[in-house]
Amino acid sequence: MSTTRIFVARLAGCAVFDRQGDRLGRVRDVVVVYRRAASPRVVGMVVEIPGRRRVFLSIGRVVSIGAGQVITTGLINVRRFEQRASEVTVLAEILGRRVALADGSGEATVEDVAIEEVGAGDWEVTQAFVRRPRSGPAPFGRGATAFVKWNEVREQDRGGRGQSAAQLIQSTADLPAADLASTLLELPEQRMVEVVHELPDERLADVLEEMPEDAAARVLARLGDDRAADVLEVMQPDDAADLIAKLSDERGEALLDLMEQDEADDVRMLLAYDPDTAGGMMTPDPIVLSGDATVAEGLALIRRHELAPALGAAVSVTLPPYEPPTGRFLGIVHFQRMLRYPPHEKLGSILDTQTEPVRADTPVAEVSRILASYNLVQVPVVDENGRLVGVVTVDDVIDRLLPDDWRSADAIETRRPSTNTAAVTTLPSRSRRASGGGAR
Template identity: 50%
Template sequence: MAAGAPRIFVSHLQGVAVFDPAGDQVGRVRDLVVMLRVGQRPPRLLGLVVELATRRRIFLPMTRVTAIQSGQIITTGVLNVRRFEQRPTERLVFGELLDRRVTLTETGEEVTVLDLSVHQLPARREWEIDRVFVRKGRKGGAFRRAKGEALTVEWTAVTGFSLEEQGQGAESLLATFEQLRPADLANVLHHLSPKRRAEVAAALDDDRLADVLEELPEDDQIEILGKLKEERAADVLEAMDPDDAADLLGELPTDDQERLLSLMQPGDAADMRRLMSYEDRTAGGLMTTEPIVLRPDATVADALARVRNADLSPALAAQVYVCRPPDDTPTGKYLGTVHFQRLLREPPPSLVSSILDNDLQPLDPEADLPAIAGFFATYDMVAAPVVDEAGSLLGAVTVDDVLDHMLPEDWRETEFHLDEEVATDGS
């Protein structure tokens, strides 16, 4: 970046693509690493935390950044791909500095940090934070903060960044990561400190936190759930997919399970207990109890309306299950399945009972993982019904749950093998 270039607010760098000189993307920015300095000297920007396609996070020194322009970052083409490990003298901008409460030195007033700006020093390749965007007003929810005056001040005009922060908010951090998919936000949370992870989890709404919990390693799930108030923990479990919630409940002590189940809606608690009664790696243990269930007199138009539900995963939306009443699992007699593609080929007034696929045998709830995987591979399915001996539909197993249990337990934290130093421009 040329000397004299305008300052850049760090919120504009989150998720920005990083390219080598040949124009090939090597990753995306997930955080910035700074070093606080003594006195009132502005912090030095050491480099960027870049997430590679393999989800490994590496450190990219600013000395290897040749340009920041048009929403992209260009590197020299050589990356050290050792996993990033934060040193004691380093601070993460998104993870630790945003949402802090600091003090204006002139007035002694407490303000909240919403953003920071960085710039490159003239005639050097060194970068530093120069300004702080803050909002006045009492600490509290987003509504309160929106009422306060926002202003940009020099770094030297505030104090408090070097102090241990207690009860740090997370609104600005979450605004920065608002567009991330749940799996990517889960990766962000996994790399935060336990304290910051709990603060971010507390600031997420129940549905968003539920989606993120489903993508986190088991240890992180238990840690986050344990730091929520019990009433909220029960609400979040209800918002999760039933099979994932049951798996998480199953990892808790029996007393904790019972307390949380007693706080849930009776229907949701019954689903949890039913799922927990099956062995983990069986169709009953893997299934969700919330597939799309229709009566025989439902039309193709009814089915398509249900499939359009944005809250459904693609696998669950791939087919509907036709049963005699009741409509909720466990239902009356299972009659067959209608695949999404077949729905698209039929007139909307047609009855789903006239286009059933009832040739395939449904899964038995006691079917083990190899049998389930074999069924999916043989028939090219992404979801399959689970039916008991009485012919009642219990739920459906989706391919993502099968993969979750077939991959190594630590697959969310494992990357492809990489050499520690690579030239990304092919040299």
């Protein structure tokens, strides 16, 4: 095994492979236990495997660590990781702690720790990367940094808050919103609230869209009305409507009153529809152009980087006005069709007139049948007067048809047929060395 010193913050997100090169998951944290008169011993890693399940990988099953990857024997207990009272997670609990330096020079904050193999299969924390408080004017307001041996620091409170919310947010900056949502739901309630209050509105909106509605409603309940309204404004209107529907009528109305009128109007319109109809799950801000608009104009609109792929799959063509509810719906132009015509071609001349719109009261089951039968990514929704009021995208339908707990890794496991794989094998217990605790 490699004897290279490894800094734990650099391990976060590293891929985990078995000896055959099959990818098993990603490292999310390192687990240590404290010992008397000795540095903390590494007992394993928290690894996220497919299904966003976080499991424990014993350090004894790690073959090598380095070059941005972890190699294991391939044997992983796929039961969900449950932290023991004696265990400490480095990224979540140690980084950000205040420590006193043994040389008497004052306090510092731990920004990273190094682990090192000190014997065959035996890893421990050997070094800390710390930052001293700023003394006087300093560039960017940050103090000096230093590498110190672990036995040269004195932790002031091992049961403290650990990594600050800001540091945790920074360490998860590259996580997709769905993965960050799972991470937040696994944190203790108060810890999750601290992180939520530090997240920018746009990032929190993305995360809430990926949470189960009940969990997202609980998070929203911990926010003040002004902040909650700001977050709802930047959410997709259909997701915001689903979330407000989970709140009491009084608070939902109060938040709508605080939102910008345009965003609030979209949400109110969606709340007026039955949630199990096309109107209840549609997106009320499709791409709409006139028949005189050109292919070049259509491609420019769907090229916008903030646009969801399913929403950019087609352009709706209507009579004026071009904001829902629009003038009479004329048809749609799929982006692939636009690619087959010159930039100056008028959209009105290349309409797909075979794709019929659905009414806002069409049941979800019928909308899903239409999408599947005609291999569509989106279907337009019109009112009783033939005016476009929105579009239903395939992800809207999938989200509505899946069970409420579909985001849960436990739910995925209970529905997944049993399979035998060489890479991930369920073990009868989570074995430990004597110093790291008994079998789980």
